[in-house]
Amino acid sequence: MAKKNVLIIGAGGVAQVVAHKVAQQAAEFGDLHIANRTQSKADAIIDSLRLKGHDMPFISHQLDAMDSEAVEELLRKLNIGIVINVGSAFINMTVLDGCIAAGSAYIDTAIHEDPAKVCETPPWYANYEWKRRDDAAEAGVTAILGAGFDPGVVNAYARLAEDEYFDKIDEIDIVDINAGSHGRWFATNFDPEINFREFTGTVYSWQGGEWKSNKMFEVGREWDLPVVGKRKAYLSGHDEVHSLSARYKDADVRFWMGFGDHYINVFTVLQNLGLLSEQPVKTAEGQEVVPLKVVKAVLPDPASLAPDYEGKTCIGDLVKGTRDGKPGEVFIYNVADHKDAFNEVGSQGISYTAGVPPVAAAVLIARGVWDVKKMVNVEDLPARPFLELLGDLGLPTRVIDATGDHPI
Amino acid sequence: MAKKNVLIIGAGGVAQVVAHKVAQQAAEFGDLHIANRTQSKADAIIDSLRLKGHDMPFISHQLDAMDSEAVEELLRKLNIGIVINVGSAFINMTVLDGCIAAGSAYIDTAIHEDPAKVCETPPWYANYEWKRRDDAAEAGVTAILGAGFDPGVVNAYARLAEDEYFDKIDEIDIVDINAGSHGRWFATNFDPEINFREFTGTVYSWQGGEWKSNKMFEVGREWDLPVVGKRKAYLSGHDEVHSLSARYKDADVRFWMGFGDHYINVFTVLQNLGLLSEQPVKTAEGQEVVPLKVVKAVLPDPASLAPDYEGKTCIGDLVKGTRDGKPGEVFIYNVADHKDAFNEVGSQGISYTAGVPPVAAAVLIARGVWDVKKMVNVEDLPARPFLELLGDLGLPTRVIDATGDHPI
Numbered sequence: 044m045a046k047k048n049v050l051i052i053g054a055g056g057v058a059q060v061v062a063h064k065v066a067q068q069a070a071e072f073g074d075l076h077i078a079n080r081t082q083s084k085a086d087a088i089i090d091s092l093r094l095k096g097h098d099m100p101f102i103s104h105q106l107d108a109m110d111s112e113a114v115e116e117l118l119r120k121l122n123i124g125i126v127i128n129v130g131s132a133f134i135n136m137t138v139l140d141g142c143i144a145a146g147s148a149y150i151d152t153a154i155h156e157d158p159a160k161v162c163e164t165p166p167w168y169a170n171y172e173w174k175r176r177d178d179a180a181e182a183g184v185t186a187i188l189g190a191g192f193d194p195g196v197v198n199a200y201a202r203l204a205e206d207e208y209f210d211k212i213d214e215i216d217i218v219d220i221n222a223g224s225h226g227r228w229f230a231t232n233f234d235p236e237i238n239f240r241e242f243t244g245t246v247y248s249w250q251g252g253e254w255k256s257n258k259m260f261e262v263g264r265e266w267d268l269p270v271v272g273k274r275k276a277y278l279s280g281h282d283e284v285h286s287l288s289a290r291y292k293d294a295d296v297r298f299w300m301g302f303g304d305h306y307i308n309v310f311t312v313l314q315n316l317g318l319l320s321e322q323p324v325k326t327a328e329g330q331e332v333v334p335l336k337v338v339k340a341v342l343p344d345p346a347s348l349a350p351d352y353e354g355k356t357c358i359g360d361l362v363k364g365t366r367d368g369k370p371g372e373v374f375i376y377n378v379a380d381h382k383d384a385f386n387e388v389g390s391q392g393i394s395y396t397a398g399v400p401p402v403a404a405a406v407l408i409a410r411g412v413w414d415v416k417k418m419v420n421v422e423d424l425p426a427r428p429f430l431e432l433l434g435d436l437g438l439p440t441r442v443i444d445a446t447g448d449h450p451i
Numbered sequence: 452m453a454k455k456n457v458l459i460i461g462a463g464g465v466a467q468v469v470a471h472k473v474a475q476q477a478a479e480f481g482d483l484h485i486a487n488r489t490q491s492k493a494d495a496i497i498d499s500l501r502l503k504g505h506d507m508p509f510i511s512h513q514l515d516a517m518d519s520e521a522v523e524e525l526l527r528k529l530n531i532g533i534v535i536n537v538g539s540a541f542i543n544m545t546v547l548d549g550c551i552a553a554g555s556a557y558i559d560t561a562i563h564e565d566p567a568k569v570c571e572t573p574p575w576y577a578n579y580e581w582k583r584r585d586d587a588a589e590a591g592v593t594a595i596l597g598a599g600f601d602p603g604v605v606n607a608y609a610r611l612a613e614d615e616y617f618d619k620i621d622e623i624d625i626v627d628i629n630a631g632s633h634g635r636w637f638a639t640n641f642d643p644e645i646n647f648r649e650f651t652g653t654v655y656s657w658q659g660g661e662w663k664s665n666k667m668f669e670v671g672r673e674w675d676l677p678v679v680g681k682r683k684a685y686l687s688g689h690d691e692v693h694s695l696s697a698r699y700k701d702a703d704v705r706f707w708m709g710f711g712d713h714y715i716n717v718f719t720v721l722q723n724l725g726l727l728s729e730q731p732v733k734t735a736e737g738q739e740v741v742p743l744k745v746v747k748a749v750l751p752d753p754a755s756l757a758p759d760y761e762g763k764t765c766i767g768d769l770v771k772g773t774r775d776g777k778p779g780e781v782f783i784y785n786v787a788d789h790k791d792a793f794n795e796v797g798s799q800g801i802s803y804t805a806g807v808p809p810v811a812a813a814v815l816i817a818r819g820v821w822d823v824k825k826m827v828n829v830e831d832l833p834a835r836p837f838l839e840l841l842g843d844l845g846l847p848t849r850v851i852d853a854t855g856d857h858p859i
């Protein structure tokens with residue numbers, strides 16, 4: 044069987060990591076392609092691959108990924124087997140439609156968003172991606188949704204707890220702590236537009252078998268985690284809550300994001316002034332402007348943070364459940380290092396943790412292990428092959444359970 | 452002699468006060484006109500006059516005040532004797548040129564600014580207005596610069612200290628405290644664009660016979676003032692320092708603006724992120740936008756604050772000097788009340804204190820007392836007639852001197 048050709052869509056910080064990891068795993072794949080609205084950004088990634096000594100043919104393309112027919116056409120022309128979509132969150136549906144039409148497998152790392160809406164009715168996946176479940180199954184197209192770190196690896200952590208620890212799961216608390224420092228006065232770790240959109244709407248959590256609503260920064264809790272120590276994290280809205288709550292209906296599913304006081308202060312000022320709005324305002328001169336896009340324009344490019352980024356991230360799932368009627372808990376986690384990430388692939392740790400997992404997913408599709416010919420979220424797939432491969436690719440999983448703190 | 456026709460240029464919160472005060476003093480003037488880029492805003496002010504029972508003919512006009520020929524043409528057509536310019540700070544020079552060409556007296560309340568520049572070389576007046584001194588004198592046109600409260604009344608306070616207290620002035624510290632509350636999460640008291648531009652550049656003060664540079668919020672000092680009590684104020688850049696330093700070359704001249712911690716925090720966040728920049732940035736979509744104009748667009752319209760504004764302002768000059776070799780000091784000040792201002796003219800106290808003084812100046816020109824046929828700053832004119840008239844118009848002056856705290 045011929046090896047599958049891969050197309051990466053997008054050319055930001057995460058795409059940079061994906062490209063480097065695909066290049067490292069080139070033996071698993073056929074031809075390697077990267078497409079972006081601005082082709083020169085794709086070329087810059089290819090240049091960075093050359094600098095690391097990769098010399099396989101990696102070809103760039105210009106693509107308007109909001110045009111599903113253009114996507115389909117490119118996929119057919121290049122005979123693409125696997126698409127790794129790490130472009131803007133606004134292009135998921137058109138890329139997905141292109142994949143279903145062309146018969147290419149689809150992987151993304153974040154949920155679809157409508158640029159004009161913030162925080163829609165839960166579960167979010169039901170508003171967009173899951174509406175294509177039947178189409179994907181009919182076409183026999185593998186579509187793996189949310190296969191970054193969070194969502195993605197943390198979904199697999201929950202599945203690992205299900206497979207190896209508990210016969211009933213009661214609580215899944217996902218905790219994301221970035222204890223690194225970029226040295227700037229303020230910056231977001233990924234696209235500011237997406238970063239802030241995560242926090243401007245209602246915070247949905249799944250508790251007691253129903254959706255609960257809170258405001259951002261309303262519910263905070265101190266966590267004491269491996270390596271990064273005591274850190275304050277806040278109940279936040281996040282993609283994975285909207286799929287894990289479907290598989291683990293009887294469990295409470297919550298997402299906690301760590302924030303320092305400085306971040307919260309800047310966010311609060313921008314939010315209260317209305318500068319995080321995705322709705323256009325009109326200046327005194329009559330120009331229509333979306334405030335959030337201006338905030339994005341003045342903030343540092345997240346990709347530019349990488350060279351100076353220091354410190355570590357810790358992201359994990361605290362899962363509580365019972366086995367044979369006996370209650371227990373397990374913390375499954377990864378620690379990543381910003382400097383190590385930069386030295387390996389020229390990106391900071393946040394991009395690294397988001398960009399490595401979809402490549403692992405692509406390898407598993409290429410090998411047939413995860414080539415399920417339908418649409419799934421990561422927790423719907425066996426977790427161990429994914430987590431073991433991630434260990435090989437630079438994101439090892441550790442567990443704190445009754446026996447102590449050890450690798451899986 | 453026929454009474455002079457008056458034209459108000461601008462239709463913001465200060466223009467509202469000017470129009471009401473001109474209407475109250477209608478017997479001093481001929482025809483009353485108001486011109487603005489958006490004529491409907493001028494009409495709204497005229498409507499508010501009618502609501503207060505003023506029924507003199509007050510006529511609105513559309514005017515592009517950045518076009519000096521259009522200004523001249525309107526002045527000639529309406530036979531305007533006195534222009535009160537309370538429009539944007541960007542139109543001073545074109546309005547001034549129009550006045551010199553048409554032979555109309557000119558009054559403004561703030562220094563000219565170039566929209567593309569922040570905080571130019573001191574003294575600021577020398578960059579724009581003072582370059583027209585010879586032209587004004589040749590044309591015999593009275594031009595009174597900076598005749599609001601600060602600059603304006605505070606310049607007259609310094610002159611009063613010169614005329615009635617000291618034969619040598621050593622220090623002039625102007626202190627502006629707004630102890631009122633508008634009840635909003637954040638708002639600026641006048642045009643946010645002008646408000647923030649005041650604080651983003653270098654803070655110039657005149658000390659030891661030369662210009663000193665500081666950053667905003669670098670030098671703070673607690674003041675204990677009548678009515679408003681103990682308040683922290685910061686060394687700030689302000690117009691009047693740039694004219695008083697010319698008349699009082701041997702004195703230190705400083706301007707102190709009161710700020711609460713909340714204002715400073717919001718300002719600091721916006722400033723550090725680059726959102727107060729007057730230089731355009733480009734969004735990811737390629738739109739060119741001036742961040743400061745977007746900040747202005749999302750903030751409350753200062754005029755909208757008036758109905759809920761409560762509390763008082765205290766603005767004054769602490770002047771130190773010697774008379775017959777004996778050192779002394781005097782604090783000359785006004786206290787204004789936001790609610791009183793709203794009840795009288797439908798504006799908050801900041802607009803009131805800025806809008807009443809140019810009307811007093813216009814009355815003094817109309818009466819011939821200040822019709823000096825050349826360009827001057829307020830401290831170049833006798834202070835007592837101005838301050839006494841201001842008392843009649845709602846802004847009484849008090850003095851704390853060796854004999855206690857009393858009206859002038």
